[in-house]
Amino acid sequence: MKVLVAMSGGVDSSVAAAELIDQGHQVVGVTMRLWGGESDTGCCSVSDVDDARRVAQQLGIDHLVFNFSEDFNKHVVAPYVQAHVDGITPNPCIECNRHLKFDRLSERARILGFDAVATGHHAQITRDAANVFHLTRGHDGLKDQSYVVYMLDQTELAYTMFPVGHLTKAQVRDRAVELGLRTATKPDSQDVCFISRTGGRETFLGHRIEFRKATVVTSDGVLAGAVDALELVTIGQRKGLGLPGGGPKQFVVDVDTPNARVVIGSEDQLLRSGLAVNNVMWADQAPAIGSTVLVQCSAHGAALPALVQSLSPLVLEFEVAQRRIAPGQSVVCYDVTNSFVIGGGIADASNPTNT
Amino acid sequence: MSKDNLPNFVYLDHAASTPMREQSVAAMAPYMSGMYANPSGSHRFARIARKAIDEARDDVAEAIGCKAGEVIFTSGGTEGDNATIFGAARRHGGVAVCSAAEHHAVLHCVENLNGQVVEVDSTGAIDVAKLEKVLQDPQNAGRVSVVSVMAVNNEVGSISPLRQVAKVVRANSPSAILHTDAVQATCWQDLREISKLVDVLTVSAHKFGGPKGMGVTMQRIGLEIDPLIVGGGQERDRRSGTHNVGGIMATAAALRETDSTRGAEILRVTKLRDALVDAVISELDDVIETVARDKRVPGIAHLCIAGCESESILFLLDEAMICASAASACASGAMEPSHVLLAMGVDPRFISGSLRMSLGHTTTEQEIDRASSALIAAVNQLRRNKTAPRVSASK
Numbered sequence A: 001m002k003v004l005v006a007m008s009g010g011v012d013s014s015v016a017a018a019e020l021i022d023q024g025h026q027v028v029g030v031t032m033r034l035w036g037g038e039s040d041t042g043c044c045s046v047s048d049v050d051d052a053r054r055v056a057q058q059l060g061i062d063h064l065v066f067n068f069s070e071d072f073n074k075h076v077v078a079p080y081v082q083a084h085v086d087g088i089t090p091n092p093c094i095e096c097n098r099h100l101k102f103d104r105l106s107e108r109a110r111i112l113g114f115d116a117v118a119t120g121h122h123a124q125i126t127r128d129a130a131n132v133f134h135l136t137r138g139h140d141g142l143k144d145q146s147y148v149v150y151m152l153d154q155t156e157l158a159y160t161m162f163p164v165g166h167l168t169k170a171q172v173r174d175r176a177v178e179l180g181l182r183t184a185t186k187p188d189s190q191d192v193c194f195i196s197r198t199g200g201r202e203t204f205l206g207h208r209i210e211f212r213k214a215t216v217v218t219s220d221g222v223l224a225g226a227v228d229a230l231e232l233v234t235i236g237q238r239k240g241l242g243l244p245g246g247g248p249k250q251f252v253v254d255v256d257t258p259n260a261r262v263v264i265g266s267e268d269q270l271l272r273s274g275l276a277v278n279n280v281m282w283a284d285q286a287p288a289i290g291s292t293v294l295v296q297c298s299a300h301g302a303a304l305p306a307l308v309q310s311l312s313p314l315v316l317e318f319e320v321a322q323r324r325i326a327p328g329q330s331v332v333c334y335d336v337t338n339s340f341v342i343g344g345g346i347a348d349a350s351n352p353t354n355t
Numbered sequence B: 001m002s003k004d005n006l007p008n009f010v011y012l013d014h015a016a017s018t019p020m021r022e023q024s025v026a027a028m029a030p031y032m033s034g035m036y037a038n039p040s041g042s043h044r045f046a047r048i049a050r051k052a053i054d055e056a057r058d059d060v061a062e063a064i065g066c067k068a069g070e071v072i073f074t075s076g077g078t079e080g081d082n083a084t085i086f087g088a089a090r091r092h093g094g095v096a097v098c099s100a101a102e103h104h105a106v107l108h109c110v111e112n113l114n115g116q117v118v119e120v121d122s123t124g125a126i127d128v129a130k131l132e133k134v135l136q137d138p139q140n141a142g143r144v145s146v147v148s149v150m151a152v153n154n155e156v157g158s159i160s161p162l163r164q165v166a167k168v169v170r171a172n173s174p175s176a177i178l179h180t181d182a183v184q185a186t187c188w189q190d191l192r193e194i195s196k197l198v199d200v201l202t203v204s205a206h207k208f209g210g211p212k213g214m215g216v217t218m219q220r221i222g223l224e225i226d227p228l229i230v231g232g233g234q235e236r237d238r239r240s241g242t243h244n245v246g247g248i249m250a251t252a253a254a255l256r257e258t259d260s261t262r263g264a265e266i267l268r269v270t271k272l273r274d275a276l277v278d279a280v281i282s283e284l285d286d287v288i289e290t291v292a293r294d295k296r297v298p299g300i301a302h303l304c305i306a307g308c309e310s311e312s313i314l315f316l317l318d319e320a321m322i323c324a325s326a327a328s329a330c331a332s333g334a335m336e337p338s339h340v341l342l343a344m345g346v347d348p349r350f351i352s353g354s355l356r357m358s359l360g361h362t363t364t365e366q367e368i369d370r371a372s373s374a375l376i377a378a379v380n381q382l383r384r385n386k387t388a389p390r391v392s393a394s395k
Helices: A011-022 A046-059 A069-085 A092-111 A154-159 A169-179 A200-206 B022-032 B044-064 B077-092 B104-112 B128-136 B162-172 B191-195 B245-283 B310-319 B339-344 B365-387
Strands: A002-006 A026-033 A062-067 A116-118 A123-127 A133-137 A214-218 A223-227 A251-256 A261-265 A271-282 A292-296 A304-311 A314-323 A330-334 A340-347 B071-074 B095-099 B116-118 B144-148 B177-181 B200-204 B215-219 B287-289 B300-305 B354-358
Touching: A002 A011, A002 A092, A011 A026, A011 A046, A011 A116, A011 A169, A026 A046, A026 A092, A046 A062, A062 B310, A069 A092, A092 A116, A092 A154, A092 B310, A092 B365, A133 A154, A292 A314, B022 B245, B044 B071, B044 B191, B044 B215, B044 B245, B071 B077, B071 B245, B077 B095, B077 B104, B077 B144, B077 B177, B077 B200, B077 B215, B095 B104, B095 B128, B104 B116, B104 B144, B116 B128, B128 B144, B128 B162, B162 B177, B191 B200, B215 B245, B245 B287, B245 B300, B245 B365, B310 B354, B310 B365, B354 B365
Parallel strands: A002 A026, A002 A116, A026 A062, A214 A261, B095 B116, B095 B144, B144 B177, B177 B200
Antiparallel strands: A123 A133, A133 A340, A214 A223, A251 A261, A271 A314, A271 A340, A292 A304, A292 A330, A304 A314, A330 A340, B071 B215, B200 B215, B287 B300, B300 B354
């Protein structure tokens, strides 16, 4: 097959390209240029493009650079900024996967006549007896990334390949060392590529929006403190709220954006029996109402059992109450054996109690 | 890997770089092996090298239409542009002026100096009336130190009205230094006709069959421009650094050949370029020639193709072994939206599908035929697949 492999300049996608070549595919590497600004987070920068190109040269495949910076700004950066204004906690890496890697890039690959798009994600695509594709967790449980690519439907799963999903991270690094690739010992990329480590989220957002001061109140409405930037406060946060020391632990249990108020409370007050989910995508069939799924709400969080209460809107009822999920976070449902993704969506923002 | 390893390759990217002319390679060779002396030395071995570059300088001066003493050998077009604009600004202060469609080697200098960028017309050539207005603006009057206007645009090939530019600059800013980046003009215009209009002229050797890393800047004697590179003062203190003897010999040889064959090449390449564009336009709808034929040089065919993206067109052409380009590439190799097309006000429906095919001294009729067929097939594929429903090949 003719495969376009997205090469970020990291070790996983480098080895993904090598695996595809070994499998006998006709492989072309591509690096997406997404962010025009500075980057020091180990993703998307010019030096990462250099790494990807050098690896492609070492492997003897063509390497291209596609400039998708306009789409990235439109679908990832601008919504990220707006989400903060709206009091939502976005996950830009997931939006990049949704809109760039598995939409813009795969669309271009189809137009150019490629048979598949591959990436270095630690996830696997399997097919069952009924020919249904499953987005299965990566072989390396610690590095599994099925959560961040949960949006793939049958059409995209059929067009996508994850050539390192069956390997452990250690095996990937060993392979890169064996091939003499310069990315072999490169650290994993961290954080959000367009937010610099030195400046952080505060500097990035501070250049784009005007922060609102907010009061911090208890759930009874008693004034407890103040924050300079409401937009930087997240559900579950404990620090930076201007609270006096001592006393029981206090958490942000709600961000009341219209009234510029942060509500704090005890851990108990943060607990929710369930949550509502928007923008839901199912990999294949929706689960039955009343069935049990395992729900994961962060990249490396535990998958916890929950009951499907309704499908539209999707409402999930946890077996054991959980800390409130910040609106905007991705909520991904796995099958009861915790092996593959059934589907997922975005934690609801409009309902402050989340259920 | 060389072109010999890729026998089926069609090269239509002469505006990016040209194949070196045989005469140029031959002129360079002796100085890459046996004749290694530094021409600034005082022994007989050095004098051999000195004689070589003195003769080369005479030849270059002849082709540009200037005195030998006005020729400065540089590392290329970017150095010439930077040295002139920053050098003039450093010496005289004041305001630097250029057009919005200049090469970044000029534009970024002027922007760096917080200078004035003048709008262009729909062909990409500087709008002379707007230039006059900028020069007459009370904020700038009497303070303009350097005006830089390219002779030929590197992306779309449009020819600047340098005669009118010179007239307006001399009338309104008589003390300003007038520079032209003539990098894309060398193959298609007599440099003597350009040099007589300006104070400083910059060319780059690899655009006319010479080596990379070599350029020539013609700077009128008596002009006050601070040097960008100081040191041993080898180029009469206007530029320092040990002479690249082989590069200078190769540059002179390429320029001699370019100058003596230019007349015939203009006729030959115009015919090829028109055949290429005609073939494409007659087969495809919604393709525009970005600049009318009589307003641009023979070597550039610039098209804007609706319903396609430049990166996709280039990929399919590359697969068909056709080398072409779109806008300028950034350090990562990604295509950047063209500042030239934006400045020209090209219809947004067409702007994302821009394509530059540039011809030169090695271009053949056979190459043109292959390129036009490949381009027509590529555009048809892109347009067809774009409207097709999203399906996956079964794995």
